[in-house]
Amino acid sequence: MSANWGKDLWDQYDRVSTHLDSGIDFVKRVQQYTKDRMKIEADYAKELRKLSKSYQKRKEDDLKYSDCACFYNIVKEGDDVAGQHEIIVENTNTKIHDFLKKLHHDLHKEKKSHMQEGSKQMSNYQSALSNLEKARKKYEAASQEAERQQIAFDKASQDMNLTRAAVEKQRQITQQKNDQAEEAKGNYLVALDQTNQLQREHFFTRMPEVYSSLQRMEEARVDTIKLLMHSMLAVELAVQPIITKCRDNTRESINSINSAKDGIQFVEDHKTGYLPPVDKEFEEYSSSKTKTGKRDSTKPVASGPREDFSHLPPAKRKKKLQAKVKELDEMVKKENAEQFALEKMHQVYSANPSLGDPAVVQEQLGVIVEKIEGLNEELYKFEAYLAQAEGKEPPPRRTSPGRVSQNSAPQPQPATAAAAATPAPPPPQQQPPPQQQPPPQQQPAPAPQAQNSAAAAPGPSEPPSYPGEFDDFTCNVLYDFVGPNEGELSVKAGETLEVVENDGSGWVHVRRGDQEGYVPFSYVEINS
Numbered sequence: 001m002s003a004n005w006g007k008d009l010w011d012q013y014d015r016v017s018t019h020l021d022s023g024i025d026f027v028k029r030v031q032q033y034t035k036d037r038m039k040i041e042a043d044y045a046k047e048l049r050k051l052s053k054s055y056q057k058r059k060e061d062d063l064k065y066s067d068c069a070c071f072y073n074i075v076k077e078g079d080d081v082a083g084q085h086e087i088i089v090e091n092t093n094t095k096i097h098d099f100l101k102k103l104h105h106d107l108h109k110e111k112k113s114h115m116q117e118g119s120k121q122m123s124n125y126q127s128a129l130s131n132l133e134k135a136r137k138k139y140e141a142a143s144q145e146a147e148r149q150q151i152a153f154d155k156a157s158q159d160m161n162l163t164r165a166a167v168e169k170q171r172q173i174t175q176q177k178n179d180q181a182e183e184a185k186g187n188y189l190v191a192l193d194q195t196n197q198l199q200r201e202h203f204f205t206r207m208p209e210v211y212s213s214l215q216r217m218e219e220a221r222v223d224t225i226k227l228l229m230h231s232m233l234a235v236e237l238a239v240q241p242i243i244t245k246c247r248d249n250t251r252e253s254i255n256s257i258n259s260a261k262d263g264i265q266f267v268e269d270h271k272t273g274y275l276p277p278v279d280k281e282f283e284e285y286s287s288s289k290t291k292t293g294k295r296d297s298t299k300p301v302a303s304g305p306r307e308d309f310s311h312l313p314p315a316k317r318k319k320k321l322q323a324k325v326k327e328l329d330e331m332v333k334k335e336n337a338e339q340f341a342l343e344k345m346h347q348v349y350s351a352n353p354s355l356g357d358p359a360v361v362q363e364q365l366g367v368i369v370e371k372i373e374g375l376n377e378e379l380y381k382f383e384a385y386l387a388q389a390e391g392k393e394p395p396p397r398r399t400s401p402g403r404v405s406q407n408s409a410p411q412p413q414p415a416t417a418a419a420a421a422t423p424a425p426p427p428p429q430q431q432p433p434p435q436q437q438p439p440p441q442q443q444p445a446p447a448p449q450a451q452n453s454a455a456a457a458p459g460p461s462e463p464p465s466y467p468g469e470f471d472d473f474t475c476n477v478l479y480d481f482v483g484p485n486e487g488e489l490s491v492k493a494g495e496t497l498e499v500v501e502n503d504g505s506g507w508v509h510v511r512r513g514d515q516e517g518y519v520p521f522s523y524v525e526i527n528s
Contacts, residue, residue, distance in 0.1 A: 005215040006208025013122070013207075016214055017115060023221050024107045030225065031100035034232070038089045038097065045085035052079035064269070065262045070253040077246040084239035084246075091235045096228055103224060110217050118210040125202040128195045135184070135191035142184035146177040273314030308385040321386040328379040335375060339368045473499040475510065475524040489517025491524075499526060 009016055057063065057072045153174040156167050305311055309320040342365050349358035376397075384394040477495040489510060491497065500516065501509040507518040508526070 003215070004208075004212075006211035009211065010203055010207065013118065016211065020111050020214060020218060023218055024104065024111065027100060027104045027107060027221065027225070030228070031097060031104060034092060034097045034100060038092050041085050041092075042089045045082040045089065048078055048082035048085070052076070052082065064265050066257045066259075067262065070257050073253040074250050077250050080246050081243055084243050087239055088235055091238075092232065095235065096231055100228065103221075107217070107221060111214070114210060114213045114217065117213075118207065121202060121206045121210060125198060128198040132188075132191045132195040135188040139181070139184035139188035142177070142181040146174070146181035149174045149177040268319075271313075271315040273316075273318075308382075308388075314389065318386070318389050321382055321389055324382045325379065325386055328375060328382060332372060332375045332379060335368060335372045339365065339372065342368060473526065475499050475508065475526045477519070477524055479523045481519055481523050483517060483519070487518055489515060489519055491519055497524070502526065 005016060052075050055072075055075045057068075057075075063069045063072065149170075153167075153170045156162055156170040159167075309317045312320060342361055345356070346358050346361040346365065349356040349361055380395070380397050387394045475497050477491045477493055477497065480492050481490060483490045489512065491510075491512070495512070497510040497512050497519075499508060500511050502521070503509075506521050508521050508524055509516070509518055510524070
């Protein structure tokens with residue numbers, strides 16, 4: 001069943017106009033709602049992005065533990081969700097809000113046009129009614145005047161005192177009045193016929209057309225609002241798969257939290273590889289100030305950074321060396337690939353010199369080969385360090401990609417020709433004492449550890465060991481030594497110190513007054 005405003009609401013023109021105004025105002029209200037809603041969406045996206053930025057990870061180490069990695073993934077997914085809300089704002093503003101604004105303007109314009117047409121038809125109808133009323137009143141007045149004149153003529157014709165001329169005059173006047181009444185009647189009939197015809201056209205043709213135009217406009221407005229609401233929903237549904245994916249990623253991250261794995265990771269990060277301290281030995285005190293005892297070698301003595309990472313605990317040293325070996329191996333592979341490409345190019349240029357100069361490629365090959373040799377030397381050196389740290393035999397030396405030398409020495413070699421002229425330094429516990437002057441700003445090696453002392457290669461000489469009591473043993477300091485670490489004693493050349501213990505580890509336990517500590521064996525001369 002369909003409505004027909006022209007038929008059913010023919011007498012409700014003002015109500016129709018009011019209803020249309022209400023619909024147009026509703027479009028404006030929806031437009032304002034969309035604007036306010038998008039402001040909220042934009043503010044939410046802005047604040048969510050700001051929040052995500054302020055909680056971004058600050059260190060890569062934060063991702064090693066599953067709970068931290070999960071949290072930072074939630075922060076990242078929140079930033080992605082903010083991006084989807086920005087898309088909602090952009091699409092809603094361009095596809096819906098701006099269209100609503102234009103729709104509101106067009107509806108006002110269209111309604112005004114239809115209402116002007118309706119007002120015109122109403123004006124024509126009212127004009128016809130007014131003309132009909134005038135014709136009717138004229139006819140009424142003329143009829144009444146003719147009746148009064150007829151009465152006057154009848155009286156005159158019966159009056160014996162009036163002359164024939166007076167009676168004739170009254171008869172003429174009566175005839176004139178009757179003619180005027182007939183003319184007014186004819187005009188009234190014409191006006192009535194015209195008005196009735198106009199009225200039929202007005203209520204059954206012209207005004208129904210106006211009502212139909214207004215009805216179509218209103219129905220189109222409602223249908224457009226429906227489509228726009230579908231569009232608003234479609235804009236939000238379009239980003240829902242991505243938002244759902246963000247939620248799924250968050251759920252996966254939460255499920256990946258593993259306390260046992262985090263515990264293992266913490267151990268890997270901080271395990272030193274040292275053994276727990278051994279039982280304390282009984283310390284005999286005599287009447288003198290001298291006391292016996294051995295230094296607890298399970299506690300590391302810190303030193304400055306070293307190329308072979310020997311300043312690090314065993315476990316961390318292995319990880320550093322493994323990472324260094326992997327890095328160098330990747331560099332060698334990259335250079336080998338470049339060498340292979342240059343060799344192919346050299347073959348092509350040699351076969352067809354018009355394509356390029358093979359001499360230039362040969363020169364580049366020489367540079368690459370030299371670089372590969374240097375990298376192989378560096379790689380072998382760190383492989384030897386790694387083998388030493390793992391208590392294994394050093395690997396065979398690499399001479400060229402894919403081949404190894406069978407007669408290479410199992411010691412790490414320097415990477416450059418200048419470094420090759422200088423022998424590699426012996427392990428810390430085997431470093432010989434300086435013969436002339438101590439190297440400036442050079443710190444001695446730390447005391448040897450129980451875990452890696454067996455893996456050190458034998459040196460040319462070892463410091464003598466004087467176990468037991470050191471009553472009346474002293475030593476002369478040969479060079480200045482600054483002990484930056486706990487347990488070490490800073491001394492100056494020329495001092496005479498009391499020897500407490502020398503266990504052959506490369507460090508001497510000495511006393512100066514009420515101060516005790518360790519100094520390198522190579523920096524002192526023990527007196528008997």
